[in-house]
Amino acid sequence: MITTASTIPVEVGENYLEAFAKLSCTNVNVMHIRNREDAQKPDYIQRIKEADAVMFSGGNQMRLTATFGGTEIYRTLQTRYKNEEGFLIAGTSAGAMAMSNTMIYEGNAANAHLKGAVKVTTGLAFMGDVIFDSHFDKRGRFGRLAQAVATNPTCIGIGLGEDTGLLITEGNKMEAIGSGMIIIIDGHNIGYCNIADIADNSPISVENLTVHFWRKETDTCWKQENT
Template sequence: MEVKGKLIVIGGAVDKGSFTEADYNLNLVHNLNFFETGILKRIIDESKHKEKSRIEIITTASHIPKEVGPEYVKAFHHLNAENVGVIYLAKREQASDPEVLDLLKAADIVVFTGGDQLRLTSILGGTPFHNMLLDKYQNEEFIYAGTSAGAAAASNAMIYQGSSQEALLKGEVKITSGLGFINDVIIDTHFVQRGRIGRLFQAVVGNPKVLGIGLGEDTGLLITEGHKMEAIGSGLVIIVDGLQIKDTNLTTVELGQPISIKNMIVHVMSQYDTYNLKNHDLVIHSSQYIE
């Protein structure tokens, strides 16, 4: 069955943006440059009712939710989206509260902030709130948007730990179950800035059916119909495709030893490029070969 909702996953740095700066209002034009032309504006434009859509900010992943939530409200208000609220979910039992579920039921967009993705899945996983999210995404004109931890948790498989420097040593990357909005991909965030390519290589070589997606900061993917991906934002999206892997030493080396991989395919996407998860086809929007 075709997915009716849209998934927008963001690599990070939009978590609080410039809205926490003390001189924010003095540098309004500079600080709004990303928000006006970039991802938050795209979230609004893709939604059912545009600026009038009901937006709920979910701060569960963050350890400073009372700071992060209002910053997003402020950001959306500056983009003329006034119908915005914050749902603070810090305990599993809150995810079964009828009042909280009513807020989610009325939402056209939910935005999951950054923080700790394991905190996000351990609090929300399997709750009525989680189940309603999945149902709305499958059956309604609904947007799940997640940045950093909110993006990493969106897929069925989720990286939750692993140093950037040692990530291509066997056992250094830790993977668990995510929120399950999309299957057969695994998403890593802050990707270019924190040098996390090795983390994604290890995640993919362990199961080459899974497509690795590395999101740079201020960069994301808009995923429609469950399989059509478009790069949005100002940076790069790295795609790691393991389907053509010919050889590896993954199962023969000891824990902590380097992993070798033969014939791993890597694509680089930038704004407006598209990738189809069904046929693994990348289309470069501004290709030098298009007449």
């Protein structure tokens, strides 16, 4: 369990240890990696090499990219994720949002219809051609994910509701888990879009965004061919 994104890492780590214990997962350890110097420590690197799964907590996703980008831990995670069947990388909230190559790091839902209100940068890139957003329905984040997809139409936007997750296997097969809903926004068929031609803080206009409302179903798996 990596608590780097959180400003209260000790408390968050203890909460997750309790949660995993209730699931009978007892071989769980917490790594309070606070800066890039920590991310280069041999002990942490070795633990990443030996772990069966790594999970990133919530908090601020920019802490994750700024701390781990280009480090040995990051390279180890990338290598293991791409080459070792059964190795799992997971994230919640900010930890989930950092999983993709294109990452939302700022954007007020109330202003998400205005050009420039949604800020996007490069994430940890475990997944390509997707953009994740969390607390999606509770915090009304449809507009900001739609703008992120409109400016990056190669990407599939994935909005995760509360108590809901997405299990991704083989790089592009996705299965919904949990009790809530997942919203998928597909920009591949966008027609008219004014976002390249208007000034910042002007309302955007986009046609033909495809939206899927998706929940856990028996034997249901969604596959993105271009990812």
